[in-house]
Amino acid sequence: MEIKGKVIATTNYRSLPLIAPETFAGQQKANTNVSVNGVTNALDDHGTEHLWYRCALADGNFWIRSDLISFSIPSILDQLPFVTAAEIPNPKKIAFTVVEPSQDTLLKQVGVALAAGETLDAEEIKLIIAALKRYGTRLRKEWTAANLREAISILDKLFSYGVVMHGSDGGGWSLSEMQLVQRSIDLVASGTARHFQRLFNVADNMDTVGFRLMFAPLRIVRVPIDDVNPNPVIDPKTGKSPKWWARNSRGFELYLGNLAFTGMSFKFRPEDLIVHETSHCLNFRYRPQGKFLYDFYTLKGSYTIPAAETFDGKSVKTNFLDFDDGYSTRPRSSDHPAEVVTDAFTNDFVNGYQDSVKGEARRSQVRGLMKLAIENRLKEYGAVRARVRGESDKTLEGRLAILLDFLDETEFADLNLFSDKIMA
Ligand SMILES: [Zn+2]
16 A cells, blocks of 8 residues: 655755665655655654655655655554664664654554553553564554553454454544453354354353354444444434444454443343344345245244243243243344344344243344354364365264364464455
């Protein structure tokens, strides 16, 4: 990606120290457009530390102090290579002193600042910068050292689930928002593990791998706007476009806007909304018998809990009169069957079914749906894996074992899927 900048004020090179031989003869006029290809920090001739950008013009490279250039896009620092003294040609000829970057300067590369009086050691800063660059995460600006450590540990933990947390320009995660996402993913993971345990009697470490099998890769983006509906449509009744607090895009990306964190009504908790958005992945991704999962779901009408699932071995009949019968939380955006069935998964993961026959009947329905989704996952994808490895086990248990083996030996490595280069 090319980063374009504009020189703000006419520069005079006698007062602006330049790095030789990367000098540029003559003056640089205000409003000149330049292409920026590197950043460093150095002392100016008054001994004050500044960031400097390396710019390219037809005549060659020159360096300019950061306050004398403007950019059309924010947060460019983490996209530019940081040029160290050793990498600058003939550093002895430079007219200013390139210094070891301070903590502040280093963290600025990834858009983060430590609060007054807070410090980290050099090794930790290196790991933090590496993690933020690796995951493409943007954080809120100011942090204490302890909170920053916790934020990185959340990123690492979520990565082990196959989840990366991104932030778009101008947006950034706060620690409490990250904790909320982690709680929500944990709920989905332990809920999914329960279904794997029931179906296959596997127990060890199923939270992480169960989630990876069914939901990874998943990118979660913090968007700093109130409405994340990409195609707002005016409702003829209200004359307004309903605000989307969050959305799931094609089963692989969650977009969480400001209201996902601040706009909660008494009707549901923020966890419920994030669990709902995550649950959308199931209906998006899995097509048992070529159908949507909601095609197997009784929205309204009669349903029988099978005898095998009841305490006394007798089936129990009930009649759903309403979409919401048996649910305690309903963060859905409409009454489309994909939304209603997603609320069913949500109630399952947050343990939100009502303590009633209808609640138990919904739970029984979701057991059936999760069985279909998991079998679909193992049949469609497990089969490919088995073929690649030259293994011919056609039972679901065998395929699950092969997939678990595979997950055991591979680190989740699908980050490139989300790189702008590939998705542009
Ligand atoms: Zn929804």
